[in-house]
Amino acid sequence: MTAPFTGYPARDLTICPYCLNQLDWSDYGELPLVKETPEGPDVLTRGPDEPETRWRHRTLGAMRQCRGNGEPHLLPADYGDLEPLVIGLVGDTATGKTHLLTAMIAQLERRRSLIARELRIEPLDGRLRQRFYDERVRPFLERHEVLGGTRPGQPEFAYALRVASRQTGRTHAVGFFDVPGEHYRRYSYEDTPFMSVADAVIYVADGSALRSGGGWNSWVPDPGFTHAITQLRQTRADGAGRLPPAVIVVTKSDVLDGLDDDDTVTRWLGRKDESDLDDLRSMLRESVDAGAFLRRHGAELWLDPLESGSQVTIHFASASGVSKPVQDATVFPDEGFGPKRVLRPLLSLFSMTGLLPRIDMDEPDEPPQFY
Template sequence: MSEPPAPEVPSRIEGPFLMPPADGDRPAPEPQSERSAPDPASAAGSSGAAVSSARLPQAVQQPAVQPEARQETRQSGPQPVREPGPSRGKVKREPGPPDGPAGRKMTCPYCLSEFDWNKAPLVDRDEAGVDTPLRPQPGESDARWRTRTMHAWRICDVAGEDHYIPASLGGMKPLIIGLVGKSSSGKSHLLAAMMQELENAALKITHRLNVLPLDARLQRTLTEKYQLGLLSERKVLPRTFRGTPEFTCAYRVTSGHTGEQYALLVFDVAGEIFTAGDTAEMTPFMAVADALVFVADGADLDVRPGAPVADPGFTAVLTHIDQVRARGGQQFLPVPAALVVAKSDRLRTFPEVDRWIVRDDDLDLTTVEQESEDAYVFLRARGAGSWLAPVQECADATLHFASATGVDPEDGEYPERSFRRQRVLRPLLSLLAMRGVLPRQMIDPEAS
């Protein structure tokens, strides 16, 4: 029986994919009294990918929400994922059906071991983490095979552990984006608002981008796990345990400009992880990140006028990337960055911020260059020089004023009369232009 065709698989997927911690490494829940306490605190780059474990928990016990007027109530970093133990009576895995040329090698996104993609087991996983091998059935049609393998995973066991890789990822170009900022900076709210805009904006018409979830079932699980959907109900996002970062959302983006399909994976990373020196095990994907979004808390400027603003971990992140990327004497790091001043609605008393935050220009990238210049001057004048480290170190960088909610919460909920997303998609679109997914001319009219 001839086997049905499958998407062409790139020769390599480079970059570490993170393994979930063992049960013994899972941090204990914070006491209730501490849950709402504030936490202390270039166009070219190597392409990589990072994904979470194949299994996500069936239910995640969430702590009660304690609203904060100035704090994002979600603790930085996603919750660790429990890896299920071996299933009883688990049969020995057989090589999966090939979907590429013979001898095609892949780099495991978890352990960086090389393995034969065509011989790696192809499985589906249920909610209990039990694997079901997938093989074409006699006389099975191509349409039925593609439907049965829609949520399939390839397995690398070269290093002695099972590492699960979404099978659909093999036919796309990975695009890794790290969302960096200190706890309470507004990262999670910004990401949730960005996801809503990605799904609602008519990007196929305005920018020739077709955006869909990488895997609808996985996307639903991720949204429920991190409770990102609460923002659409005007609820303050709850805190989550700080653990090993994994991607928080995943999209398949098809560009009408390049004809390529991209697997867009976004990680939510706390700047404190880097200042604590735990980056080797916790954020290996940074070594292959394709782009970075640095999120600065605009409220830090508002409450401390005239005083130097503390480094939100940006310098530590850039130092880490400099070490692992080995720029080789180059003046700038070969990774584009977007610096976002989150909660900019709190800075409307400053005319240089107000004239940008009130604009309805989220999809218009022609003014990104002017906004970047104005934001740079504003932050330098406000003593936020440490926030500008990405601009000084990265080969390509843009600056943005944005707000995920447009207003402060009241009793754990954002007032309906003022609740709105303000310019949250603009930083991501700028990065796509810097990465070549969109034409560079959109943000730089003089670019050839």
Template sequence: MSEVRCPICLYVFEEWPDAYEGEFHEYNVEEQKYEPVDENLLRRFREDDQDPQRRRFQAWLATKYVKCPNPYKDQPHYLFYPYGWYGEPFMIGMVGATGVGKSHLLAAMIGQLVNQRGLDDLGLSVTVADPRRHQDYVTRQVDPLLVDSKVLEATQTPDQPVEFVDAVIVSNLRTRRDHLVTFYDIGGESFTRNKRSADFVNAAGALIFVVDPHHSGLVGDRQKLEDEAFNAVLSQLKIVGRKDLDTGLYDVNAAVVVNKADVLRFQPPVQDWYRKERLREWVNLDDIHDESSFVYALLYSRDATAWLAPVRECQRATLHFASATGAEKALDGSGSFRRRVQPNRVLEVLVAVFAMGGIIDSEAFVARRTGSVGV
């Protein structure tokens, strides 16, 4: 059986609790706490001989939680029981310094991925892994951004640079395979000193490195010479041994995203890509390659080569222009954006990440210049 990793503390379960022996909890909405399920009710479900296929028991279990053993002695936490049905998760970390827009970009991605079913055309059906946690995230982050056009507050603290945000089940209808995908917000300065950082980079399936045009010098005067979060994560990849001995590169999927691209939307080459629509029903490898080349050239020409480190050091990497909001913050101190929030090209990043990670199968790939399908 594939390993099951707690998305909160990153503990790897030796064995996922058995349906007929494990202890289960349910969430008390009124008191906002987890409580053990009634033992008599649990016993009746387990002994129900009127339902030989155990469908009622399965449906009942699908609403319950298990307590994480949590050997790290963190605050007690609970996992939705179906979380353990999908094996090892594909873990995606959003990497970048405070203020680059990671929280906005991730909220826009999840909003378009789940609520707007943005990748249905690729044969991907997306459902939430834990409805209660997801709804809390939507209430706190997604709706304020996408519905109310509000600026999101920074959610990360220096002592918690690895923050679990949300989890979804991505079902590929072509291959009939389900993939558990978990999303994390990764800070920078204290990442290598955090006790969970090694566990995270050991298991990470993909890293999305977020570039701010202002910090990197694409707009105005450069505010930073490098991104400390980029360096911290790449350094930890080296420490934990993720480097492939044959290639000398880190065996991890990476995407470098120039976020807030709306501030560059009238400048070449961004103006051409900013309004370019994704090819429906296929993953256009030519477009991914071309966009990556243009982003690389722009960063290189502006002497922002420090932000290209993930491309130089990771085995598989793509580069993208995107905007989580399509607008800048209002100057009146209202905590809102100047115009209604309209995310742009945020799902193109996930398409590339899912393709590199095998969640989108190669039969969906097309490259017109070579005339090939299923590359």
């Protein structure tokens, strides 16, 4: 039995998603506003007679510095003023987490006008946005380059959004963590502190692992979800062991398109129904189809998140839309390039976490098993 959890933070305290300390966001002494300079972080303080406009101008682009446990780190300046929603990407090395997140964010920002009635979406932090676009979005989506594996380091937001939701009536700081898959292989949880406060999870499994040569793989690899599920279960504060809402995304689904006589992936990947919220109602049917598909092809381990008692939807997606011509190619082919169905998992998560209205999903032919 675990001891009752008594350490709930008071309402105005924020948990730092990097070091898990409780922060008082109103305390500028504890959490100074800083700007990065070549010589290191420069702490900003308002002069006694400094006019408001000048102070605001000087603090544009500043961040808040958390002392951590001796390893200071920078958080988006408004993070603690908004309602945080921490999203963790989980999955083994090279399953396609980074390409998926890149395509997902870029697609969300491009198509934000389509969901503008429900969500107002902006980047939360200029520095994160610039880095994400320079290092990921432009190389991958404009130049079709294959991105490198994610480097180890202190986990920090890969991206963060400011999302004003009509449904909640509040503005949320939605932050995404994307760490190297190797962190989910070890039985040390040092490298994934954010999973202890995650509000939603994107489980990523490599669709191409279902393939072997010209047919199906008879020994499908473990997608590396166990570590995260254990951590989530043991750190939930509600004591009921209920895990946060999650999506399971079968990435690189382009390689399964048209394989053998199973046309499940072809049918779903060919649908262009991710731009309109009304069309999201087919989510349940896709989940049921995808769950049956994964069982049929020996990937039961990929469905472990369903055992968690949380809401889960399952999706087929492809970040590139096309496969690389050869194993060690550094660019994707131009022909046919383009993300497919990368937005649906994120919109499903937004619905399950309450930022979007609960999607009234299609009745499937069989009784609902998921969500």
